[in-house]
Amino acid sequence: MPELRITTLIDAPLRTVAAALLDARLLARAVRGLGVRISGGPVLFAGATLDGSVGPVDGTLFVTRADTTGVSAELVGGPLPRFTLVTDLLHTGGGTMVVDSVEWSSPGGPFGRLADVLVGRGLALKVLEARAAAVSARSVELLSARVVVGAAIIRDGLLLAQQRSYPPEAAGKWELPGGRVEPGETDHAAVIRECSEELGVTVEPDDQIGPDIPLRADLVLRVFAAHLTEGEPEAVEHRAVRWLTAADLDTVDWLPADRVLLPALHPLLT
Template sequence: MAVLRNTGLIEAPLATVGAALRHTRTAEAGLAALGIRGEALTRADSLLVPGDELAFRLAGLSLTTRIVRADADRLSSVLVGGPLRRLEHDTVLAQVGPRTLLTDSVRWTTPLGPLGRVGDVVLGRKLVLDVLAARVRAVRELAESWASRPVVVGTALVHEGRLLAQQRGYPAAHAGRWELPGGRVEPGETESDAVVRECREELDVEVRPTGRLGTDVPLDNGMLLRIHTAELVDAGQVPRAVEHREVRWLTAADLPALDWLDTDRVLLHHLRELLR
């Protein structure tokens, strides 16, 4: 099995780099300069989630890969269609001060026979190295362009193994759909402060932030959605729908049944893991 790796430092937080790594633009436009046509088969202009598939075409060669992991610090895919016997792509992120270190690795096995071996040595390795370099450039460009965006916090509020979601009453385009509590971080406010304030305003409860969840999510309004986890300060408090139509406590099994806003739907696999 052939194995190749590449690394790169990116001037952006890990959660923002993770979002750029998951974005379909990285898979599609990022490789166009090499003559590689990439296409997301299961969603368009969004963040990849486990189960999504990508098709790549170059000089008559077609490969289809499937996302198997899309963690905050890792994205992994495997081959599900194409002439190779095996192909695994794994990208790991690590925070290094204010920057993020991206480590890309590809493992593959060519078909048996001399032509397969020649293709592996002469063509495959150079192509893979070019692809990995182009991938780092694409992720860096996207993540660094997002890094200075204002932040909207979302709150994954968990109590007794259940997650709180709220249903929008307005605007008309979003009415009836579900989302996590949250809102914009105000000037002079920390993200944790914004989590506490937004839950007080929207749910009439006091919460305690406990950590971070998933990658950032780029919004159409030029902001970044960043999810924090939280718990009730007083377990006896009952959240109520102050600004929304309804609030509801959900188990992991309940999550797929709701009509989530698109920005929240790409986080459902993270929310399932949180509830486990």
């Protein structure tokens, strides 16, 4: 099976680089003009699908992994038996090592030989180089991004979620409680304040869960585990609140940014 690989060292924390990788719009822009088309988004999460093509090969990009370890996607529904795009992230003393690779297998006969030429001799390498450059630049931008915090409040193996009532495009969807960090405020202080305002409870924040998640060009979502210390959650600013079991997580209509966190949340609900 043919494979191409490139390695890039980015001077940014691993979670920041992971956030850049999760930006689906960045991926689309990076490969524009190279005979590659990708549409979808705005954020990548495990299970997401994007319409795509690589040269003459059309198909659907199915995201199989999107977390702090990197991103993997497969091109399915096209004539190639296999085409995968894999990015692995490794923390080092000098920054974050990004290892981009693409693998494919071709059918036999003349089309297979043509596919190897079109995919392997330049196109795949150009895609990897463009993606690496875009991720590096986006990571630097995200170092100064403003932060929205979220709280993964867990009690007795259950996760608290709240249902949006506005704006119209988000109404009815579910998310974790939270909001923007105010100037001069720490992330943990913002978690405590937002949970008091949105739920009428007091919480104690703990470690961050999952990667930073890009919301806009200059805004990221950062979610922390938390536990209740006082009060019972109420839907003060939202349509409803609900305690979810591990089995519930994949059945809820989450906002895309919150859906990114499901692989990190599942192990906590045992």
